[in-house]
Structures are given as C-alpha cells and as structure tokens.
Amino acid sequence: MRLATYNIEWFANLFDKEDQLIIDDSWSGRHDVTKAQQIEAVAKVLIALEADALLIVEAPNTGRHQNTVRALEGFADTFDLRTRKAAMGFANDTHQELALLYDSDRLEVRHDPKGQETGKKGSTQAPRFDGTFRIDLDIDTTEDLVRFSKPPLELAMRTQGGTDLRLIGAHLKSKAPHGAETRDEVIQISIANRRKQLAQAIWLRARVEEHRTAGEEVILMGDLNDGPGLDEFEHLFGRSSVEILLEAGLYDPHASKAAQVRPGPLPTTARFEMQGEGRYLQALLDYVMVTPGLRAKRPAWRIWHPFDDVECWRMPELREALLTASDHFPVTLDIEI
Known part of the structure; x- marks a missing residue:
C-alpha cells in the first residue's frame, strides 16, 4: 500500500465558487503559472504517484458555498x-484545508477526532484539535492559550487486508515573520511563531502517545514547517517541533537524519524562490512518521524531488509537472499493511 502527503500550493485558487475547476489562462497563485498549467501539472503528479491514500495539504476551501470533499x-x-x-475533518478559515483522497476499494476511512471539547476555555490535557490547549513552555512562566489555525485531520482507517x-x-x-517591517518586529514575530509551533507539536505528541498507550499504530504526515536547525531562534527552546514529535516514538528516516549532530547533506521536500536574490532555498518540511509497529514492517520512504530523485529526473514530463504544480514535493510511504 502506498500512502502519500503533498502540499499543493494555492490549490484552492483552481476552483470557482461552485467547486468547478477553472481551466483557463488566468494566473494561478503560483508565479508565472496559469490555472490550466497548474491543473494539468497536479493531475500528472497525482497519476504518477499511484497512491492508495493521499493527504492533501492546502486542499480546496470549505465555506458558505464551497465544499472541499466535493x-x-x-x-x-x-x-x-x-x-x-x-x-476531511474540521474546516478552517484559511482557505487551506487538510483532506484525504483515497481508494475506497482498498481503505475504509472515517473522521474520528479524539480529546475533550474545550471551546475557548482550554485544557492542559491535549484537547480535541479544534479546541484550545493551555500550556506553559517554561521560558517566561506565562501560560499560553494555543489553537490550531488548521486543526489536524484525525482519521480511523482499516485497510483491505484488515489492518486498523x-x-x-x-x-x-x-x-x-509575515508582516514584520523592522528587525525588532522580525525577532518578536519569529519567536512568537516558533513558540506557538512548538506548543502545537507538544499537543500532537500527546495525542500520538495516547494512541500508543492504547496499542494503536499511528501515521502522522503533512507539512510540519520545521526541522532541526532550520532557523536561528531554535536555540531559545532547545529543539525543533520535529524533534518533539520524534520523542513520541515516531520515525521518519529524513527527520532522523536531520536530527543527527553532523547530518551531512540533507534531503529536501520544498523549493522556494528567494525574491531579489536570484536563487532558490530548499528545505525539509514534509514528513511521513510512523510508530514502531509500522516501522517493523520495513516501509520504504521516497521524496518525489524533480532533481534529487533519479526516476523523477529521468522523466522530463514528470519533472516539469512537479516544478509547475507546487513549491513542495510529495513524500510517499510504501508499506505492507
């Protein structure tokens, strides 16, 4: 079985208010890419992936008239x-939903959120992901009230082979640090954002640990927007959000390599143009993490990078589709379940 995660940049822009594809030459959200070009590229990538289930990060919007599933x-x-x-699970206000596309002949899937419903009052015991988490990160003795702008998607799954x-x-x-205009604002916003991200990772870790205690196997996947050593503010907190998740017993070979003291060249899953600098920044942001019981089945991970993956490089049509479709590249997990 192949499971995948893929952040499709500005996917929502490709649909009208009735959730119909806009296949024309108007600009998409991607630089110098039309909607028709991006739609074609996304389709080519998804066909090539041949996944049984695909987590789409930045999925189309759900709102007053639009519906992600439709x-x-x-x-x-x-x-x-x-x-x-x-x-999909809980809708959000960002026009960037989390949703799963899957083969219903091979998988049974249902939204199954866990945790206490808290509303705005919050809880210190890993509440439901659309609630509020109360946590003190121990750098200023101040309790934070943390919410997900994009509540994680929680699914109960059963494979055709009977694996739950x-x-x-x-x-x-x-x-x-979006919106920052001065160096002081950059520092202030960057620290606040990292603080919130680490709290979200602790919240996720607690949920994974609950499932492990119950004897359940977990796959955690998506765009974690982080990795060891990615920014200068990490030293204030001592670890990255990815390292916090690994503490729950999760494993991803790319994350584990990045966490090494001297990791050497690292794999990357995203490529961003540096405006005004004439170059690209590459980063490891997307992961597929598994619990020990699934790791024991000797799964195989693959980043579909147009330049670093040999097969992608040797297929010009797929290589160009990957570059046109998004600024992130898919990550797949092949596993016998």
Missing part, C-alpha cells in the same frame, strides 16, 4: 484517479 472528488473524477473518495490504524494529517504554524 471539489476533490470532482477533480478525481475529471482525471479518472483511483483515489476517487475524499475525507490511525492517520493524523497536520499543517503546523509557519515560523515566517
């Missing part, structure tokens, strides 16, 4: 994808 199932029908059914497992899809808080 949009994704329409996309799958248009391109005759095997992953023709969609599932939990899947958590996440898109953690970005650390980028």
